[in-house]
Amino acid sequence: MNEYLKNIELANTWAKAYYLDETPLASDAEYDELMKKIKEFEKNNPDKIAKNSPTLNVLPLKLDKINDGFNKVKHLSKMYSMEDVFDENELKAWIKKNNAEDEEFFIEPKFDGASLNLLYENGKLIVAATRGDGEIGDDVTLNAMQIASIPKNINYDKKIEIRGEIVIYKEDFLKLNEIKLQNNESLFSNPRNAASGSLRLKDSSLIKERNLQFYPHGIGVNELSFKTHKECMDFIRSLGFLKDDFCKVVKASELQAEYLKLQNLRDSKKMMLDGFVLRLNDLSKCTEFTSKFPKFMAAYKFSPYEQITKLINVSFQVGRTGVITPVGEVQSVNIDGVNVRFVTLHNFDEIKRLDLMLNDSVSIIRSGDVIPKLTSVYKQRRDNTQKPILKPQHCPSCNESLHDEGALLKCVNLNCKAKLLNQIIYFTSKKCLNIDGLGESIITLLFNEGKIKSLLDIFSLDENSFFALAGFADKKISNILNSINKAKDVKLSSFINSLGIEHIGEVAAYKIASEFKNEWINKSYDDYIKLDGFGEAMASSVVEFIKINIELINTLYEILNVKIDENSSLKFSNQSFVITGTLSKERTFYENIILENGGKISSSVSKKTTYLLCGQNAGSKLDKAKQLNIKIINESEFEAL
Incomplete structure (x- = not known):
């Protein structure tokens, strides 16, 4: 019983932080797991259900008691949350419980954003309010007016509440965090927080920069006379609202297959999804509610992309330009079927912004094949075992003193082995010399065995270089050597890119090759600064690199057959x-x-x-x-x- 009451107290604290404070103290997966424990206890002990149980109340504290600077708006009809199901067995149990085996369902994606209620009267948007506690929300009308996908006027003159989700597309979220990173501001942990935080901006003029989107999914008070939810939503979207392409009516027997289809589309969707919404299509059967949920709809949740774990160590990797990157080691956690142990920490400014410490509870996000990222720190969970993360003073590879540039630490030792290894790996990669068969693992093996010590050693490899190394049959060796010879015919832009000049990537290398041809090594800072898109850092980096490495560049010119990039047709000139x-x-x-x-x-x-x-x-x-x-x-x- 004590554990049950503690779980209730914790769940209510998390719910208040999520719905009202909009500063989550737990991941969705943690909250869902905690709610499962509470529901299991109450199922087995129906006479001991606490009055403040989150299964009975949406929130432990009403929004009208909160003073956060926003005017409060009472929704004309309550905005309910949804009952969750997490697997096929729970789905079947939910269908059976609701006697819906023979029913038709309207299905659509469950967007991971912020709920919004729009009240229209006489065809005009009167009030936009957040969900809040379900009965009272924050008035964010001025902000909603700045969102292009929310019509200010609709071709319907009766009173109607249109409900939906405010989302930010994944590519816009990345841009937003890039800007915050450049401005030395704390990053948003995920698109949902970005959408929710944007709705509550005090300066409405900033909203347009966020490129928020509104997708309707239901209605509150209305005078419509449609018989199905599909007809209703078709009408709403005909008024000028957005529609996702995965909205359809299916039979109960098709729900699991459609869920799997949407799950497979999850990574390719423009916005984050955390599940699949199903509801009875026949509106005459959509009238029953519990104190918290509609009985006619549910959210079938996906496996989470986000989990909470602990940061147990930070190591430091040396990149090809000498930049030291902090890498976090966390207690292994399974995210969408993948065990995650390491996460990127970006740089030391980000560690400072997050106020990150060793042994902190942290939120980890992984989406598709993207490298897992540490996005949030739960400082409220600190227990005095935390320790500060200290900047290293010496290179973890060569032990030479590091050059501190604030956000970046750099090893400037030209003979640093870690730098050399990563330079060689980059030099042979697909976007550079593209030496097929000579991948990272083989280069690392040859480097550790002393067979390769520099870029030039690549072209001195022969059959004897692989002698006594396990896994190298004659044919494999022959293929690698043939690939090295073939790679000697290289375009100038690829050659320049392969050198790993700081701030110079594939596109910049092409501009250099197109503009200067082989004279690029004789050009000055004044020449480079005139190139389209080149700033001071790029121009200085190229000139300094040439000055220091001219001997290496000339030697590579002797070994390689560097070809001027063919662009004689210039079909896309000035396009x-x-x-x-x-x-x-x-x-x-x-x-x-x-x-x-x-x-x-x-x-x-x-x-x-x-x-x-x-x-x-x-x-x-x-x-x-x-x-x-x-x-x-x-x-x-x-x-x-």
Whole structure:
């Protein structure tokens, strides 16, 4: 009983922090697990259910008791939360409990964002309010007016509450955090927090920069006379609201298959999803509620992308430019079927911003194949065992003193082995010399065995270099040596990129090659600063690199057959491309064609954009291109160009 009461107290604290304070103290998965324990106890002890149980109350504290600077608005009809199911067995039990085996269901994605209620009267948006405690929300009307996907006027003059989710697309979330990183501000932990925090901005003028989106999913008070939820939502979306392409009516027997379909689409969706919503389509059967849930709908939750664990150690990796990157080791945690033990910590400024300490409870996010990231620190859980993370004074590889540049620590020792190894790995990689068969693991083995000590040693490898090394048959050795010889024919842009010059990536290397040809090593700072897109850091980096490494560059020129990039046709001269969405080939395939034909590639859509090359599940870039009347093309149209 004591454990049950403690769980209730903890669940109520977490619920208040999530719904009212909007500063979560736990992950969704933790909260769901805690609620399972509470429900299990109450199922076995129905006569001992506490009055303050979260299964009876949405929140332990009403929103009208909170003074946070926002005007409070009472919803005309209550905004309920949904009952959760977590696997096929629970789904079947829910269907059986509701006698819905023969029913039709309206299904749609459950967006991971912030709930919003829009009240329209006489065709005009009167009030926009957050969900709050379900009965009373915060008045965020001025902010909602700045969101392009929320119509200010609709072609319906009767009173109606339109409900939905405010989301931020994943690509916009990344941009937002990049800006915050540049401004030395704390990062948003996930798109949901970014959407929720944006709704509560005190300065409404900042909303447009966030590119928030509103997707309706239901209605409150209304005078509509439709018989099905699908008809109702079709009408709502005809008023000018957005619609996701995964909204449909299915039979109860099809729910599991549709859930799996959406789960497979999860990574390719523009916004974060945390589940799948199912509700009876027949509105005449959508009338019963518990104190907390509608009985006619449920949320079928996905495996979480976010978990909470503990940071147990921080190690330091040396990159090819000498930058020291802190890497966190956490207590192993399973996220969507993958055991995660290591996470990126970005840099030391981010550690400082997070106020991160060893042995902290932390939130880890992993999405698709993206490297897991540590996004939040739960300082409320500290127990005096935490220790500060100290900047290293010496390189973990060569032990030389490190150069402190504030956010970055750098090893400037030219003979540092870790730097050399990563330089060699990069030099041979796909976007550089592209030596097939000579991957990271083989290079690391050859480096550790002393067979490779520099970039030049790659071209001195022979059969004897692999003698006595396990796993190298004659054919494998022959293939590697043939690939090295083949890689000697290299485009100038790839050669420049392979050198690993700081601040110079694939696109910048192409600009250098296109503009200066082989004279690039003789150009000055004044020449480089004039290149389109080059700033002081880039220009200085190239000139300094040439000055220090001219002997190495000349030797590589003697070994390699460096070819001037062929762009004689210049079909895309003075044309700017932006690429978005999922394409049938890797993005670099299209980027190379554009660059080789004299075009430019930009990361954002503007009036200067010539074409938007658009794949499936395109995001905000597509919306922006439509607004600016930019020519939008698909893969077939691109090939036709």
